[in-house]
Amino acid sequence: MALKIYNSLTRQKEVFEPLNAPYVGMYVCGPTVSGESHLGHARPFITFDVLYRYLLHLGYKVRYVRNITDAGHFEEEGKAAEDKITSKAILEKLEPMELVQKYTHLYHWAMDQFNNLPPSIEPTATGHIIEQIEMIKKIIADGFAYEANGSVYFDVIKYNEVYSKKNQPYGILSGRNLEDQLDTTRELDNQDEKKNKVDFALWKKAPVEHIMRWQSPWGEGFPGWHIECSAMATKYLGKKFDIHGGGMDLQFPHHECEIAQSTVCNHEMPARYWVHNNMITINGRKMGKSYNNVVKLSELFDGSHPILTQAYSPMTVRFFILQSQYRGTLDFSNEALQASEKALRRLMDAYEWLKAQSFTSDKKSTDATLDQQLKTWINELPEFMEDDLNTAKVVANLFEMVPVINSLKDKHITADAVSGATWQLVQAQLALYIEQVLGIKVESGVNKKQLNGVIHLLIEIRKEAKAKKDFATSDKIRNQLLEMGIQIKDEKDGEVSFTFS
RNA sequence: GGUCGGGUGGCCGAGUGGCUAGGCAGAGCUCUGCAAAAGCUCCCACAGCGGUUCGAAUCCGCUCUCGACCUCCA
Numbered sequence: 001m002a003l004k005i006y007n008s009l010t011r012q013k014e015v016f017e018p019l020n021a022p023y024v025g026m027y028v029c030g031p032t033v034s035g036e037s038h039l040g041h042a043r044p045f046i047t048f049d050v051l052y053r054y055l056l057h058l059g060y061k062v063r064y065v066r067n068i069t070d071a072g073h074f075e076e077e078g079k080a081a082e083d084k085i086t087s088k089a090i091l092e093k094l095e096p097m098e099l100v101q102k103y104t105h106l107y108h109w110a111m112d113q114f115n116n117l118p119p120s121i122e123p124t125a126t127g128h129i130i131e132q133i134e135m136i137k138k139i140i141a142d143g144f145a146y147e148a149n150g151s152v153y154f155d156v157i158k159y160n161e162v163y164s165k166k167n168q169p170y171g172i173l174s175g176r177n178l179e180d181q182l183d184t185t186r187e188l189d190n191q192d193e194k195k196n197k198v199d200f201a202l203w204k205k206a207p208v209e210h211i212m213r214w215q216s217p218w219g220e221g222f223p224g225w226h227i228e229c230s231a232m233a234t235k236y237l238g239k240k241f242d243i244h245g246g247g248m249d250l251q252f253p254h255h256e257c258e259i260a261q262s263t264v265c266n267h268e269m270p271a272r273y274w275v276h277n278n279m280i281t282i283n284g285r286k287m288g289k290s291y292n293n294v295v296k297l298s299e300l301f302d303g304s305h306p307i308l309t310q311a312y313s314p315m316t317v318r319f320f321i322l323q324s325q326y327r328g329t330l331d332f333s334n335e336a337l338q339a340s341e342k343a344l345r346r347l348m349d350a351y352e353w354l355k356a357q358s359f360t361s362d363k364k365s366t367d368a369t370l371d372q373q374l375k376t377w378i379n380e381l382p383e384f385m386e387d388d389l390n391t392a393k394v395v396a397n398l399f400e401m402v403p404v405i406n407s408l409k410d411k412h413i414t415a416d417a418v419s420g421a422t423w424q425l426v427q428a429q430l431a432l433y434i435e436q437v438l439g440i441k442v443e444s445g446v447n448k449k450q451l452n453g454v455i456h457l458l459i460e461i462r463k464e465a466k467a468k469k470d471f472a473t474s475d476k477i478r479n480q481l482l483e484m485g486i487q488i489k490d491e492k493d494g495e496v497s498f499t500f501s
Numbered sequence: 502g503g504u505c506g507g508g509u510g511g512c513c514g515a516g517u518g519g520c521u522a523g524g525c526a527g528a529g530c531u532c533u534g535c536a537a538a539a540g541c542u543c544c545c546a547c548a549g550c551g552g553u554u555c556g557a558a559u560c561c562g563c564u565c566u567c568g569a570c571c572u573c574c575a
Contacts, residue, residue, distance in 0.1 A: 029575095032575050174504075174570075175505065176503085176571075177503085225573065226572095247575090248506090250575085251570075252504090252570055252571070253572045253573090254572090254575090278569090284568065285567095323514065324513080324514055327506095330514085331513070336514090337513095338525075340524080341525095342524085343524045343525065347524095349538085390516095392514065393516085395524080396515070396522050396523035398523090403540070403541090406538090409539080410532090412539085
C-alpha cells in the first residue's frame with residue numbers, strides 16, 4: 001500500500017514519494033487576515049490538517065508551513081474607506097496591525113475549535129518583506145522582470161518563451177494556453193505600465209493613500225500578492241519541496257505565478273505535488289465574498305446566520321466536511337448540517353461506549369462471519385485514506401460498525417460473537433481513525449445554561465422532598481452536589497442559591 | 502468567448518464495466534410505563550438521446566444544464 005494523492009500538475013493520482021524521506025515539506029496558502037473566516041475557508045484548513053495528520057501517522061517528519069497574509073490593501077472588510085491622510089490623531093488612524101491582530105486571533109480561535117493541529121511554521125507576509133525584495137531583485141537580474149514607474153512586473157511572455165523550451169510553459173498548472181489568453185484579453189487592454197496584459201505585479205508602488213508601505217530599491221511600495229508565498233516557501237522548505245496545497249480558486253493565477261517566480265529564482269519547479277481542494281457551495285454556488293453568500297464561522301457556531309435554524313458545533317462542521325472527498329464541491333445547507341450533527345452523535349455515542357469496554361484477547365469468536373467482517377471494515381480504512389484521502393469512505397466504514405457496537409451494547413449479540421482480539425483491534429483502530437486521523441474530538445454537549453437548569457431542577461426536587469419531610473432525599477442532593485463542587489445554600493428568605501467551588 | 506470540472510434516490514454525498522457505499526429524512530416491526538435511544542426490515546437513484554459491449558450510472562459521441570477560473574485579487 002502506498003499513499004496516492006491527486007496532483008493537479010499532472011492531473012492524475014500519483015504515489016506520494018517524498019524528496020527526502022522521512023522528511024516532508026508541505027506549504028499551504030493561509031488566510032488573509034483582513035476579515036473573519038467563513039465556512040469556505042474552513043475546507044482547505046481541515047483538508048490539509050487531515051493530510052498532515054495522515055502523513056504524521058505514516059511516520060513522516062512533516063514540516064507544515066501555512067502563511068498568514070497580512071499585507072495588502074488594509075481596510076476592514078465591509079467598512080467604507082475613510083480619509084486616512086487627513087486623520088491627524090494617531091488613535092484615529094486605521095492601524096493595519098490592529099486589524100491583523102484581531103483577525104489573526106479570530107482565525108487561530110477557529111482553527112483551534114476545529115481541532116486543527118497548528119502548523120510547524122506560520123510565517124507572515126509582513127515579516128518577510130526583505131526576502132520578497134531579494135527575490136524580486138533576483139528575478140530582475142535574470143531579466144524576467146522590469147521596473148515601471150516604481151512598480152515591478154513579471155515578464156510572463158519572456159518567461160513563457162524561455163521555459164516552454166524546458167517543458168514548463170506559463171500555464172502548466174492550470175492548463176492555460178498563453179496565446180489564447182493574449183487573444184481574449186487584448187480588447188480589455190488600456191494604457192498600462194505593463195508591457196503585456198498578462199504580466200503580473202511583483203512590487204507595487206504605493207499610492208499616497210495606501211497605508212501599508214515599505215522602502216524598496218524601487219521606492220515606497222508593497223509586495224505583489226504572489227511573491228510572498230514563493231519567498232516564504234523557499235525560505236522554510238527550500239527550493240523544491242513536496243506538497244503545495246490550497247483552494248482550487250488559487251490555482252490560477254496565484255499558484256501559476258508562484259511557479260513562474262520560484263522557477264526563475266531557484267531554477268526548478270517549487271513543489272512536486274500540487275494539491276487543491278474544491279469549493280464549498282451554497283445553492284450550487286461557490287461561497288465567496290463576491291457572491292455575498294458567506295456564512296462566517298462565528299455565525300455557524302452560534303446559529304446567528306438567517307439560513308440556519310440552530311447553532312452547529314465545530315466538530316459537526318468538521319465532520320460535515322469530512323463526509324465528502326476533498327476534490328468535489330460540497331453543497332452546504334442547514335439540512336445537510338443537521339444530518340451531519342445527528343450522524344456524528346450516533347457515531348460518537350457508539351465509539352465512546354466501546355472505548356470504555358474491556359476485552360480479553362484470548363476469547364475466541366463464535367461468529368466467524370461477523371468477526372471477519374469487522375476486520376475487513378477496519379483493514380479498508382487505510383486503503384481508503386491512501387486513495388487520495390477518501391474520508392467519505394472512511395466515514396462510511398465507521399458507520400458500518402456502529403450497529404454492531406450498538407448490538408453488543410444492547411445485548412442483541414454477546415461479546416463472544418467476536419473474538420477479544422478483534423474487539424481490541426476495533427477499539428484501537430476506531431480511536432486512531434476518529435481521533436488521530438480525522439481529528440474528531442469528543443465534545444461535551446453541556447453548556448452553562450444547561451448545567452444551571454439541571455441544578456435548579458435538583459433544588460426544586462429538594463424543596464419538594466423537604467416539604468414532605470423526606471430529609472434523606474434532600475440531604476442526598478445537597479451532599480452529593482457538594483462533593484461535585486457545587487454548594488447549595490438555604491437563604492434566610494427561603495430562597496436557595498448555589499456556588500461553584 | 503477561452504480553459505477546466507460537474508449533473509447520482511426527498512436532502513448531503515461515495516463509487517465501480519456485471520456483485521449496484523454511507524449518513525439524514527420517510528415507512529413498518531421489535532424493544533419499551535410514556536418519550537427517546539437502539540436493533541431489524543423497506544425505500545434500489547444515477548440529466549436526455551444515440552453508440553460500443555453478452556452486460557454501462559460507470560467507456561465514446563451529441564444535446565441540455567450547472568458551476569469554477571480567466572491576472573492586481575481572498
